[in-house]
Amino acid sequence: MMPGMIFAISLLALLQFFVSYTRSLIAESRTHQLSDQTRDICGFTAKTARGDQFPRLLQLIELCPESGGDGFKVRSVTLYFRLLGLANGVFRWLMVPSAAVWIEAERGCCAYAAAVALDRRIAYNRTIMAQQASH
Amino acid sequence: MLDPVSYGIWLAVVLTEVISLACMIRGRAFTQHFTLVLYLCSCLASELGAHAILGNSGYNSDAYYYFFFYSKSLLTICLYFVLMNMYSHVFSDMGAGKYIRVGAAMIMAGTAGISYYMVAASSTRLITNFAAELGQNLYFVAVILTYLLWFAMAKLRENRTRVLQLVLSMGVYVSLSAGSFAIFNLYPNHDDFWKYYFPITSMWLPLSWAYTFLKVPKDARLATAKVLAPNS
Numbered sequence: 001m002m003p004g005m006i007f008a009i010s011l012l013a014l015l016q017f018f019v020s021y022t023r024s025l026i027a028e029s030r031t032h033q034l035s036d037q038t039r040d041i042c043g044f045t046a047k048t049a050r051g052d053q054f055p056r057l058l059q060l061i062e063l064c065p066e067s068g069g070d071g072f073k074v075r076s077v078t079l080y081f082r083l084l085g086l087a088n089g090v091f092r093w094l095m096v097p098s099a100a101v102w103i104e105a106e107r108g109c110c111a112y113a114a115a116v117a118l119d120r121r122i123a124y125n126r127t128i129m130a131q132q133a134s135h
Numbered sequence: 136m137l138d139p140v141s142y143g144i145w146l147a148v149v150l151t152e153v154i155s156l157a158c159m160i161r162g163r164a165f166t167q168h169f170t171l172v173l174y175l176c177s178c179l180a181s182e183l184g185a186h187a188i189l190g191n192s193g194y195n196s197d198a199y200y201y202f203f204f205y206s207k208s209l210l211t212i213c214l215y216f217v218l219m220n221m222y223s224h225v226f227s228d229m230g231a232g233k234y235i236r237v238g239a240a241m242i243m244a245g246t247a248g249i250s251y252y253m254v255a256a257s258s259t260r261l262i263t264n265f266a267a268e269l270g271q272n273l274y275f276v277a278v279i280l281t282y283l284l285w286f287a288m289a290k291l292r293e294n295r296t297r298v299l300q301l302v303l304s305m306g307v308y309v310s311l312s313a314g315s316f317a318i319f320n321l322y323p324n325h326d327d328f329w330k331y332y333f334p335i336t337s338m339w340l341p342l343s344w345a346y347t348f349l350k351v352p353k354d355a356r357l358a359t360a361k362v363l364a365p366n367s
Contacts, residue, residue, distance in 0.1 A: 003317040006275050010314035013278050017285070017306030020362045021343075024300055027361045028351075072346045 022080040025073050026109050029116040038119040049115060051107025054081055057114040067124030074117050081110040137189055144334045145186060148341075152179050155341035155348075162348035170220040171301075171344060174213045178341070181206040194330055203333075204266035211273040214309065215242070218280050221302050225284065225293055242280070267323070271316035277309040289359050296355040297347055299362065304343035311336055 034044065042049070042057060061074060084103050091099035137145060156175045159165060165172055185202060192198040219242075223235045284302055293299065315336060319329060 003271065003320040006271060007314050007317035007321075010275065010278055010310045010317065013282060014307060014310035014314060017281075017303055017310055020285075021300065021303035021307055023362045024296070024303060024357060027357055028296070028355075069346065069349055072342050073350075 018083075019080070022076050025076055026080075026113045029113040030109075032116045032119070034115055034119050035123070038115060038122060042115045042118070044115065049108045049111035051081075051084075051104055051111055054107065054111040054114055057111060057118055061114060061118050061121065064118065064121035064125060067121045070117050070120065074114065077110050077113050077117075081107060084110070137186075137194075141194070141330060141334075144331060145182065148334050148338055149179065149182050151338045151341040151345070152182070155345040158345040158348040162353070164348055168220065168301075170213075170216040174210070174217050175341065175344075177210055177213045178337070181210060195326065201266055204270050207270045208266075208273055211270065211277060211312075214277055214305070215280070217305065218277065218284065221298065221305070222284055224295075224298050225288055225291065225302075267316060267320055271313060271320055274309050274313035274316055278306070278313050281306040281309055289363060292359055294356045294358055296351050296357040297353065299357060299359065300347045300351060301344065303362075304340065304347070307343075308336075308340045311339065 034042070039045075041060065042053060044053075058074075058078060084107050088100060088103045091103070152175050156172065156179075159168065159172055159175070184206065185199070188196075188199050188202050219235065222238075226235055281302065285306060288299070288302065315332065323329075
């Protein structure tokens with residue numbers, strides 16, 4: 001009885017803490033201006049991004065070597081994106097259309113954060129290549 | 136003896152703790168967040184102790200079982216020190232440092248008293264899963280304390296990004312641990328799963344702290360509302 005209750009309360013607290021933590025990671029990305037090249041690669045026309053662009057961005061990120069330990073952030077945002085996908089399915093089943101709008105906006109924020117990570121990796125790799133060329 | 140997978144995980148845990156410690160020292164957070172350093176050093180000592188016991192007695196021994204759960208309980212008490220440090224950071228602008236210290240001492244004394252009562256009342260049950268129950272309860276108290284701190288931060292509109300991320304990552308860890316211990320108490324007979332699960336989850340705090348001290352500047356600010364309200 002007691003372990004079951006503790007598990008249920010802890011699960012709810014975990015969800016809330018994790019969502020807030022990931023949002024704090026994503027919020028930091030919102031102030032970053034993407035380079036024109038990254039915009040072209042990602043297919044962004046405005047500052048906003050669509051959730052369906054996230055899987056492609058993740059593939060592109062995996063192609064670029066990691067720059068200064070941003071892997072932790074990328075993994076956290078990916079987990080949050082998957083949780084949102086799960087929540088989307090649950091809310092559709094419960095027929096709550098207003099939740100879908102919020103979830104799609106959040107998935108778009110995840111995609112933008114991924115684009116920022118990609119932008120930073122591209123810039124990092126360019127610097128490394130320029131350094132190698134100068135030697 | 137450790138199998139190759141367990142050994143790899145053990146090595147990864149030790150490495151993340153050492154890296155996190157290095158990031159804190161590099162970020163000059165040694166004095167400001169001394170309790171975090173203390174916690175990481177305790178974790179490292181615990182990992183080394185666990186390795187020695189595993190080498191002598193093996194994974195399925197009583198010695199390792201009790202060492203694991205009682206060291207986790209001691210580490211949770213170290214986490215309380217970290218929490219009190221966070222409380223003092225959040226309430227520092229209000230000049231409430233004295234009250235925080237008194238409150239911290241009372242919570243510590245209360246926790247120690249309750250734990251002593253639980254151990255004294257259950258001395259006949261020490262050969263059962265009491266050790267795991269103690270860990271579950273201590274983590275659950277930590278969940279409540281972290282939640283109260285997060286609530287206070289939201290009300291006070293705390294905007295230091297480092298403090299925000301440190302508190303939230305701790306909230307993730309303590310709630311994950313409390314939930315895991317609760318499930319362990321319900322289903323304790325899955326050793327092959329738990330022996331990998333607990334070490335993997337223990338990497339969360341060192342990794343998130345390393346990220347915060349490495350990537351978030353000391354003077355970075357982030358409105359709490361951006362973390363709380365949808366799409367603000």
